[in-house]
Amino acid sequence: MAAKRLTPQLIKELRQVEGPEDQDAETRSLRRSWLKKQQQNLWRWLSIPILAFILLPLGTLLLRIPPGEWLANLNLLQVREAFFLSLSTTLVTLAVTIIFGTPVAYWLARNKSIPGRILDSVIDLPTVLPPAVAGVALLLAFGRRGLMGGVFDAGGIQVVFTPLAVIMAQTFVASPYYIRAAMVGFTGIEEELKQAAALDGANNWEIFRFIAAPLAASSVFSGAVMSWARALGEFGATIIFAGNFPGRTQTMPLAIYMGFQLDLNVALTLSVTLLLISFIVLMVVKGLLHGEWR
Amino acid sequence: MKGLFRASLFALIMVFVVGCTPGTVRAISGVAGGTQDPRSAAAASSIPVHPATLTVLAAASLTEPFTEIGDEFEALHPGMTIQFNFAGSQQLSQQIAEGAPADIFASANQTQMDVAIQAGGVKPGTAHVFVHNRLVVILPKGNPGQIHSLQDLAKPGLEIILAANAVPVGQYSLEFLQKASQSPAFGPAFEADVLKNVVSYEENVQAIVTKIALGEGDAGIVYTSDVQKADSDISLTIPDALNVIASYPIAAITYSKHIDQANSLIEFILSAQGQSILEKYGFIPAAS
Structure with a gap:
């Protein structure tokens, strides 16, 4: 290495060269090392406020309901209905998002034109808009008297107030998270790799299947999980577009909200359940990303 | 340093755990209530109609008439500001139970007023039916x-x-x-x-x-x-x-810092002027 990097050892050496050689050198270096440790610790100290702020409410949630009661409440009809509705709708949302989102991500990742960049921003809109805006927009577009309402009506498809509306609300709000992450993954692949594969006779699909997909796998996977988690937490668009009907459109977040007004136990049980599911999923994903995928 | 960091983290967790046991929470809120009550009572008795900002938690169905009533009351009493929070009564009563800062609660039914009463947010017997709806x-x-x-x-x-x-x-x-x-x-x-x-x-x-x-x-x-x-x-x-026939009760909130002002707004709502505004919006006056 021609240029020396500023390692801690090097800094130490430099400082020792600079320092005047008096008899207090030892105390000085002791104080110096204490200060250095202090500096390293500084980041930990500065981390405490926000960590405490996030951990306190989440911890309080866990403490408010004893594990036994939580387990017993899991058997409540409203809790079970909300749980299974959330599970089934978010899994469909995830499948729809991957099937229809991956081509968008792959295409936009290579599209550097101005319309491509505009689309790139449009895709992100649902993540920055309040979900209530998404709900109103969906209602006005796909409602019975909405812009597209006639199309669905003609096909005999009821959208609003059905699980289909729940899935549409979730997909609208959550799919951009997947597309964004997958796009980042696809953008990171060097063109030369794909060109080399093309030279070797690989067709478009083979390039995607054997080059792009494996290389972007970790981004795609974490994007899918984040988008699923976002769908699981969807509330604002769902209550406006899909309404609130236990077992049909009342997902876990809606049941938590309604439960807060009627039966705090239902709200607490579902809150703790969502908290645990989310935590386990995040841990598993991070474990996979740092372990097998790299 | 690492030790100190760990010790402080432990202390933080202890504060958190202790803070979360219901007994402590009750004790803390008791102290807070004790220091607040005499002060607000003194302020209220020395200056009867002092300008203040009142927060009214009102049932969603009251949105239009109460907004107008608020404007009228502010015009009658310069310096008074009326803020409204309109939502489902069941949501408002929960907010009162959690101690949300507010001065008046107007509920769309007695059930939710009872929730507020049970939570200590409204003194029993102080709620008046001020309007009916069908x-x-x-x-x-x-x-x-x-x-x-x-x-x-x-x-x-x-x-x-x-x-x-x-x-x-x-x-x-x-x-x-x-x-x-x-x-x-x-x-x-x-x-x-x-x-x-x-x-x-x-x-x-x-x-x-x-x-x-x-x-x-x-x-x-x-x-x-x-x-x-x-x-x-x-x-x-x-x-x-x-x-x-839906009956809407209204009451001042026990922990309000402006009880006198709150009561004068309630009186205004019960007055002929307040009732006529409610009637204009399709409500049934309390007297009929």
Whole structure:
């Protein structure tokens, strides 16, 4: 290495060269090392406020309901209905998002034109808009008297107030998270790799299947999980577009909200359940990303 | 240093754990209440009508008349500012139970006022009924469900939007359906048949009005006071015998720092002027 990097050892050496050689050198270096440790610790100290702020409410949630009661409440009809509705709708949302989102991500990742960049921003809109805006927009577009309402009506498809509306609300709000992450993954692949594969006779699909997909796998996977988690937490668009009907459109977040007004136990049980599911999923994903995928 | 860091983390966790045991929470809130009460009482007795900012938690159905009442009251008492928080009464009573800063609670039913009373937010016996409301069935423009009588609500395949039973209007709606089922004109199956048509239990009355106005449902049950603002020209009246007369109680909140001002606003709402504003918006005055 021609240029020396500023390692801690090097800094130490430099400082020792600079320092005047008096008899207090030892105390000085002791104080110096204490200060250095202090500096390293500084980041930990500065981390405490926000960590405490996030951990306190989440911890309080866990403490408010004893594990036994939580387990017993899991058997409540409203809790079970909300749980299974959330599970089934978010899994469909995830499948729809991957099937229809991956081509968008792959295409936009290579599209550097101005319309491509505009689309790139449009895709992100649902993540920055309040979900209530998404709900109103969906209602006005796909409602019975909405812009597209006639199309669905003609096909005999009821959208609003059905699980289909729940899935549409979730997909609208959550799919951009997947597309964004997958796009980042696809953008990171060097063109030369794909060109080399093309030279070797690989067709478009083979390039995607054997080059792009494996290389972007970790981004795609974490994007899918984040988008699923976002769908699981969807509330604002769902209550406006899909309404609130236990077992049909009342997902876990809606049941938590309604439960807060009627039966705090239902709200607490579902809150703790969502908290645990989310935590386990995040841990598993991070474990996979740092372990097998790299 | 690492040790100190760990020790402080431990201390933090201890504070957290101790802080979360109910006993401590109660003790802390008790102390807070003790220091606050005499101060606010003294302030109230020395300056009777001192300008202040009042926060009124009011049922969603009161949005229009209360906004006007607030404007009138502010005009009568320069310096007074009235802030409103309109939401489902069941949500407001929970907010009071959690100690949300507020001075007045106007509920759409006694049940939610009782929730506030039980939580200590309202002194028993201080709540007054200040206005009444009735139920009405609203239909969207064009009447897509071809509903011409109340009996038609039981026709299979309709899409009916009700309020959740935690919401006062939702509870009243269920009472109406029960009453109707006991009447020979409707038959015992009426309630079950109508409930089969329900597609959504909304969290407040405004959401029903909006969704019916957008044509998303074939019928909704709301208050007569909502019909005026609803875009739907059509509504079916529910006869008195089957109707539920909603009574709205109002009360000052025990931990209000402006009890005197709060009481004078309540008096204004109960006065002829306040009542006429409520009547203008389709409510039934308390005296009648």
